[in-house]
Amino acid sequence: MNTQNVESSxxxxxxxxxxxxxxxxxxxxxxxILVVDGVxxxxxxxITDAEVTTVDAAGQIALxxxxxxxxxxxxxxxxxxxxxxTGTRAAAKGGYTAVFAMANSNPVADTAGVVEQVWGLGxxxxxxxxxPVGAVTVGLEGKQLSEIGAMAESRAQVRVFSDDxxxxxxxxxxxxxxxxxxxxxxxxxxHSQEPRLTEGAQMNEGAVSxxxxxxxxxxxxxxxxxxxxxxxxxxxxxxxxxxHLSTKGSVELVRGAKERGIDVTAEATPHHLLLTDELVRTxxxxxxxxxxxxxxxxVQALRAAVADGTIDVVGTDHAPHPTEDKECEWTCxxxxxxxxxxALSVVQHTLVDTGAVTWRDVARIMSATPARIGRLEGQGRPxxxxxxxxxxxxxxxxETLVDPENHESKGRNSPYRGLTLxxxxxxxxxxxxxxxxxxxxxxxxxxAGGR
Amino acid sequence: MRHLLSxxxxxxxxAIEILDTADRMAxxxxxxxxxxxxxxxxTVVNLFFEDSTRTRISFESAAKRLSADVINxxxxxxxxxxxxxxxxxxxTLMAMDADAVVIRHGTSGAPQRLATAGWIDAAVLNAGxxxxxxxxxxxxxxxxxxxxxxxxxxxxxxxxxxDGMHVVIVGDILHSRVARSNMWLLTTLGARVTFVAPPTxxxxxxxxxxxxxxxxxxxxxxxxxxxxxxLRVQRERMHAAFFPSEAEYARLWGLTPERLAALxxxxxxxxxxxxxxxxxxxxxxxxxxxxxxxxxxxxxxNGVAVRMACLYLLLTGAR
Numbered sequence: 001m002n003t004q005n006v007e008s009s010x011x012x013x014x015x016x017x018x019x020x021x022x023x024x025x026x027x028x029x030x031x032x033i034l035v036v037d038g039v040x041x042x043x044x045x046x047i048t049d050a051e052v053t054t055v056d057a058a059g060q061i062a063l064x065x066x067x068x069x070x071x072x073x074x075x076x077x078x079x080x081x082x083x084x085x086t087g088t089r090a091a092a093k094g095g096y097t098a099v100f101a102m103a104n105s106n107p108v109a110d111t112a113g114v115v116e117q118v119w120g121l122g123x124x125x126x127x128x129x130x131x132p133v134g135a136v137t138v139g140l141e142g143k144q145l146s147e148i149g150a151m152a153e154s155r156a157q158v159r160v161f162s163d164d165x166x167x168x169x170x171x172x173x174x175x176x177x178x179x180x181x182x183x184x185x186x187x188x189x190x191h192s193q194e195p196r197l198t199e200g201a202q203m204n205e206g207a208v209s210x211x212x213x214x215x216x217x218x219x220x221x222x223x224x225x226x227x228x229x230x231x232x233x234x235x236x237x238x239x240x241x242x243x244h245l246s247t248k249g250s251v252e253l254v255r256g257a258k259e260r261g262i263d264v265t266a267e268a269t270p271h272h273l274l275l276t277d278e279l280v281r282t283x284x285x286x287x288x289x290x291x292x293x294x295x296x297x298x299v300q301a302l303r304a305a306v307a308d309g310t311i312d313v314v315g316t317d318h319a320p321h322p323t324e325d326k327e328c329e330w331t332c333x334x335x336x337x338x339x340x341x342x343a344l345s346v347v348q349h350t351l352v353d354t355g356a357v358t359w360r361d362v363a364r365i366m367s368a369t370p371a372r373i374g375r376l377e378g379q380g381r382p383x384x385x386x387x388x389x390x391x392x393x394x395x396x397x398x399e400t401l402v403d404p405e406n407h408e409s410k411g412r413n414s415p416y417r418g419l420t421l422x423x424x425x426x427x428x429x430x431x432x433x434x435x436x437x438x439x440x441x442x443x444x445x446x447x448a449g450g451r
Numbered sequence: 452m453r454h455l456l457s458x459x460x461x462x463x464x465x466a467i468e469i470l471d472t473a474d475r476m477a478x479x480x481x482x483x484x485x486x487x488x489x490x491x492x493x494t495v496v497n498l499f500f501e502d503s504t505r506t507r508i509s510f511e512s513a514a515k516r517l518s519a520d521v522i523n524x525x526x527x528x529x530x531x532x533x534x535x536x537x538x539x540x541x542x543t544l545m546a547m548d549a550d551a552v553v554i555r556h557g558t559s560g561a562p563q564r565l566a567t568a569g570w571i572d573a574a575v576l577n578a579g580x581x582x583x584x585x586x587x588x589x590x591x592x593x594x595x596x597x598x599x600x601x602x603x604x605x606x607x608x609x610x611x612x613x614d615g616m617h618v619v620i621v622g623d624i625l626h627s628r629v630a631r632s633n634m635w636l637l638t639t640l641g642a643r644v645t646f647v648a649p650p651t652x653x654x655x656x657x658x659x660x661x662x663x664x665x666x667x668x669x670x671x672x673x674x675x676x677x678x679x680x681x682l683r684v685q686r687e688r689m690h691a692a693f694f695p696s697e698a699e700y701a702r703l704w705g706l707t708p709e710r711l712a713a714l715x716x717x718x719x720x721x722x723x724x725x726x727x728x729x730x731x732x733x734x735x736x737x738x739x740x741x742x743x744x745x746x747x748x749x750x751x752x753n754g755v756a757v758r759m760a761c762l763y764l765l766l767t768g769a770r
Contacts, residue, residue, distance in 0.1 A: 202559075210656030211459070213559040213582025213628060218655065282567070283560030327568070329537055331558040331581070 014446050015389075015432035019049055023057035023393060025383060027359030033062060035389040038432030043385055055437065057393045060426050063363050065097025065390030067380050068340065069189070069267060069370035070164070070243060070315030073099070073130070075121060076114070077106025082320040082410045084118065087340070088127035090318070090409035092435040094340040095392035095425040098129040098371065098379040099318075103140070104165040110135035110146035112154035119156035126448020127435050131376055134158040136177045136188060140166045145177060152184035159375040162189035164243055165290075167225060169195050174229060178238035185375060187265075189241040190229050192250070193291065197221035202331055204277040204292040212280060214330065217292045219247040226250050230257035230264050239263035241373055244317050246272045246291040248301035255310045265373050267315040268302045270346035271337055275299075275415055285326045285333030286415050289319070306365060307356040313370045316343045320411025338404070338411040344392075345400055345421035352396070353422060389432040398424035408441060454566045454575040455761050457584040458636035463612060466593070466640055471609050472760035473594050473753070479516060480756065490519035493766055496549040498540070499578070500526040500556045505727060506578050509751070510553045510587075513758035519766075522547065537561060538570045545571045550766055552576070559583035559628075574765040582626050588726055589632035591757040593640060595746050596678055598753075599722045614641030619671045620662075621647040621704055622682030622734055623693075625654045629682060629726050634662050647671045649704065651693040668704050672714065672721075678746075680724040681706055681734045701733050708738040722746050 020033040025043070032047035033040060068091065074082035084101075091099045101118050103109035109118060115132040122130020134151035138144045140163045151158040161181055168174045168190060177188050198221045203209050205216020226242055230253065233240040242254060245266045254266045271289060276296050279287040287293060305311040319336025326333050339346075347366065351357045357365070363382075371380025381387040400423065402416040428436040433445045452465060461469075479487055495514040497507050507523065514521045524544065544552060551574040554562045559581030566575040579585040596616060601608045618637055624630045624646050634644050638661045645663040646653065657664055665671050672679065684700060694700045701707065706723065714721050723735075723744040731737050740747065 205655050207656040207659040210654040210659065211631070213580075213584075213626075213631060215582075216655060283563045284567075324536070327536070327538055329556070329558050329561045329564055331560075332537075 017049070017052040018429070018432070018434065019047060019052040019054045020057045020062065020391070020393065021054055023060055023062035025062050026363055027061050031062070033383070033391065035391070035429060035432050038389055040383065040385055040387050040389050043383065055393070055427060055434070057426070059397060060393040060395045061359050062383060063095070063359065063392045063394060064367040064381060064383055065379065065392055065428065065430065066095045066344065066366045067370040067374070067376065068096050068099040068316050068318070069160070069313055069374060071099040071101055071318045071340065072104065072320065072336070073101045073118070074320060075105060076117065080322050084121035084130060085125050086408060086410045087318070087320070088122060088125045088130060089441060090340040090407060091128040092428050092430065093408045093425065093441055094342070095344050095394060095428050096128050096340060097390040097428065097430045098131060098376060100131050100133050100160055100374055102164045103133045103135040103162060108135050108139050109133065110138050112147065112150040115151050115156040115158050116154050124448055126444025128430060129379065131374060132156045132158055133160045133162050133164070133189065136161045136163045136168050137173065142166060142168055142170055142173065145173070145180065148180055148186070149183065152186060159184065159186045160189050160241070160373070161186055162191065162243065164189065164191045167191050167193040167195060169225070171228060171232065175232050175236060178233055178240060179236045182238055187239050187241050187373060189243050190225065191243050192222045192225035192229070194221040194224050197224070202288070203280045204294050206277065206295060208277045208280055214280070219249050219294070222247055222291055223249040223253055226253045230254070230262050233264060234260070234262045239265070242266040244269050244272065244291055244315065245302070245311060246294050246298060248298045251301045251305040251310055255305070258310065265312040265369070266310065267313045268306060268311045269315060269317045270339055270343045270350070271415055273299060273302055273306070273314070273350040274346055279415070283330050285328065285330050286337070286413050286417070288330060288333050288335050289337050290335040303350060303354065303356050306351055312365065313373065314343065314347055314365050315370065316340050318409070320409050321413050323412055326413050336413065338407065338409050338414045340409060341407050342402060342414060342416050342421060344394055344425060345423045346416070348396055348423045349421055389429050391429040392425060393427040394423055395426050396423045398422070400424050452764060455586050455765060456563050456566060456575065456577045458586045458589045458632045458639070459584070461636065461639060463639050466590070466636060467610060467612060469590055469757070469760050469764060470594050470597060472764060473590070473756040474608055476759040476763070477753065477756035480752065486516050486518060488518050489763055490514065490517040490766055493550040494520045494522065494548055495551045495553060495762060496522045496524055496544050498524045498544065498552050498554045500554070500561070501579070503555055503579065506555060509754045510578060510758050513755050514762055516755070517759055517762060519762070522549070537565065538568070541565055541571045545573060549573050551762060553578050555579045557581060576761060576765065579628055581628065583628050584632045585628040586632050586636070587754065587758050587761060588629050589636040590761070591750055591754040592633055592680065592724060592726070593636055594753045594757055595724065595750050596637070596642070598749070599678065599746065603720055612640040613637055616642040616677045617645065617674065618642055619645045619647060619676040619679045620682065621668060621679060621706070623652045623684055623688060624648045624657070624682070625652045626685070627682050633680070634660060638662070645671050645674070645676070647704065649694050652688070668710070672710060675717070675719050676721055678722040678724050679706065683726065683728065684730060684734045686730070697733055705733060706735045706739040708736050711736065711739045711742060714744070724750060726750070
C-alpha cells in the first residue's frame with residue numbers, strides 16, 4: 001500500500017547500525033537500544049556490539065518520534081514564510097518524525113495534485129515524514145466539498161481533512177463531510193470558529209479585551225461549533241477531531257461528548273497550555289494567534305484535560321510568518337506562532353514538571369495518538385523490538401534559552417523568545433537515521449531525494 | 452514620563468502635575484501674546500492615520516503656542532495609503548528629527564507599538580488609538596471637572612484631584628476610547644464613574660472595571676452626578692444591530708429636553724459634557740447642548756492647554 005510506509009517502517013540497508021547507550025526509556029528504565037537498518041533490533045539493559053556507532057544517551061529520555069497532527073509548512077505559495085525543507089528541518093530539530101501539513105497553502109491542498117506535491121516534497125527532504133492534510137471544501141471556501149476521494153486514493157493517502165484557518169461553518173456541509181470521509185476511514189479536523197461571532201476578532205473576549213479596546217473572540221464562538229459538531233458526529237456515526245481547543249467550556253463539552261460515547265478527539269497547542277491573554281497588553285503581535293490566547297482559568301482547564309485524557313493530543317499549530325507580517329500594528333498582523341522547535345520543552349514545562357502527565361503519557365499525546373487519529377502507519381509506534389526506529393532522545397535536565405534567530409524554521413515569530421525553557425532535543429532518529437545528533441541537525445535520511 | 456500612551460499608567464501625582472501645568476498654560480491663552488518660547492527649535496509631528504480635524508488643530512495650536520515647529524502628516528494621500536508600514540513611516544519622520552510624535556490611529560495599540568518596538572526614540576503622545584485610549588481627552592475632561600467644582604465652591608484648582616465627584620458617562624462604552632481613558636483617570640483622581648449604555652454597547656469584561664454599570668439613564672441621573680458626559684454615537688452601529696433605531700436610542704439614552712428639565716427641576720448642579728463632535732438630536736438634544744450647564748466649548752479650550760502641558764512636560768524633561 002502506501003509506499004512511504006516502506007520508508008518510515010525502515011527497511012533501508014544504508015542507515016547503519018546505531019547503539020543508543022543508557023537512555024531512559026519513557027522515563028521509566030535505563031536501557032540500551034540497538035538500531036539496525038531502520039528497525040529497533042534490540043532493547044536491553046546492556047547491549048555490547050562492536051560493529052556500531054554508539055550514541056551516549058545517559059540521562060536522556062527515549063520517546064517514540066513525535067508526530068505533529070497540526071503543522072503549517074506554507075509550501076506551495078508562501079515560501080517566504082516556510083518551505084517543506086525548512087519546516088521539516090524544524091520538525092526534526094524538535095523531535096518530530098512526522099508532521100501533518102495543513103491544507104491552507106496556495107493553491108489550497110484540495111486536489112490530488114497538490115497533496116501529492118507536498119507529499120513528494122516531504123519525501124525528498126528526508127528530515128521528517130510529511131503527511132498532507134486535504135481541504136474539506138474547495139479553496140477552503142466552505143461551499144463545496146473538495147475531491148476528498150481523489151486525495152484519499154492519491155499517493156499521499158490523505159486521511160485527515162481540514163479547512164483549518166477557517167471553520168466548516170455550514171452545518172449541512174459539515175454533516176456531509178463527516179459522512180463522506182468514512183469511505184476512507186478518514187477524519188474531519190475542525191477549526192472551531194463561528195464566523196459571525198468572530199467578525200474582526202483580535203483577541204480573547206474578556207477583561208483584557210475590554211481594557212485594550214480590541215474586538216473580542218468569545219469562547220462561545222468556539223464552543224458552539226464544538227457542541228454542534230459532536231452532535232453531528234454522533235448523529236452520523238463519524239469521528240471528528242477538534243483542532244486547537246482553547247477554552248474551559250470546550251473542555252467540558254468534549255468531556256461530556258466522550259462520556260456519551262461520541263467518537264471525538266481533541267487537540268491542544270503548547271501555547272494554549274502556557275500563555276494567556278495578559279500578554280496582549282504589550283500589543284506585540286507575536287502573541288496574536290487564532291484561536292487567541294485565553295485566560296489562566298482556561299490554561300489550567302486545558303492542562304487538567306490533557307492529564308485526564310479529555311484532550312488526546314498536543315499539536316503545535318506551527319504557523320511561521322515573515323517578519324514584516326508581524327512587525328506592524330496588532331490589527332494588521334498575521335495570526336500564528338511557530339512551535340515545532342519548542343513544543344516538547346513547553347510540554348515538559350507545563351505538563352511533566354507540574355506532575356500532570358508522565359513521559360509515557362507524552363509518548364501517547366505527542367506520538368501514538370496523533371498517528372492513530374491520522375491513520376499514519378509506521379509512526380507513533382511503541383519503542384519495541386521490530387518497530388521502526390523513530391526515536392527522539394530528550395534531555396530533561398537541560399535548559400534552553402529560546403532564541404528564534406537560531407531556529408531552523410524560517411519563522412522568527414516564537415512567543416517564547418527570551419524565555420528559558422526546560423529540556424533539549426539531543427537526537428532524532430528518523431527511520432533509523434539520526435537527522436539530529438548532539439542537538440545538531442545532521443544530514444537528511446539517505447533514502448531521501450532523487451526518487 | 453517618557454511617553455503619554457494611556458491614562459491607566461498615570462499616577463495621581465503625574466495627573467495632577469499635568470493638570471496644574473495645564474492651568475498655567477491656560478493663563479497664557481488669556482494674554483495678548485499667546486506664545487511661550489519653551490519648545491523653540493523642537494519639532495512635533497502630528498501623525499494622523501484617522502481623520503480628526505478637531506484633535507489635530509488642538510495639538511497643532513498647542514505646539515505652536517510653545518513655539519515648536521509642527522509637521523502635519525496625514526495618512527490620506529500619503530505613502531501610508533499606498534501600503535507603507537507604520538515602522539517605515541515612523542522612521543521617515545525620525546530622519547526628519549522629530550522630537551515628539553503625536554499619533555492618532557484607528558487601531559488599538561498603535562502608539563504603544565510605536566513607543567516600544569524600538570523603531571524610533573521620540574516621545575510618543577497618543578492622540579486616540581482605536582477603542583483603547585485617548586488620554587489627552589480624559590485630561591481635558593478632568594481639567595474641566597476640576598474647574599466646575601472649584602467654581603461652585605469658590606476655591607482654587609491647583610493641586611486638587613476630583614475626590615468625591617461623581618461622573619456619569621453615557622453611550623457607546625464598548626467602542627469608546629474616551630470612556631476608557633476617563634474611567635482610569637477620573638478614578639485615579641478620586642472620582643466615581645458610572646457607565647450608562649444599552650447592554651449591547653457595554654464590553655464583556657466590564658465587571659472588572661472600577662466603574663458602576665447601569666442600563667437606565669434616569670436611574671443614573673437621579674443620583675445627582677457632578678457631571679454627565681454624552682459620548683458620540685456612530686450611526687453605523689444601528690446597522691450592526693447594537694440598537695434598533697436612532698429614535699429609540701435617543702428616547703432611552705439621549706439627554707433629551709425632558710431629562711434636562713428634570714435636572715433643572717431637581718436643582719442639580721450637574722454639568723453637561725461632550726467630547727464632540729455632537730450628534731444633536733441623538734445622544735444630546737440641542738436644548739442640552741446649548742444650556743448653561745454645557746461645558747462643550749470650555750472642553751475645547753481646555754484641550755489646547757492640556758496638550759500644551761503634555762508636550763511641555765514630555766519635551767522639557769521636567770520630570
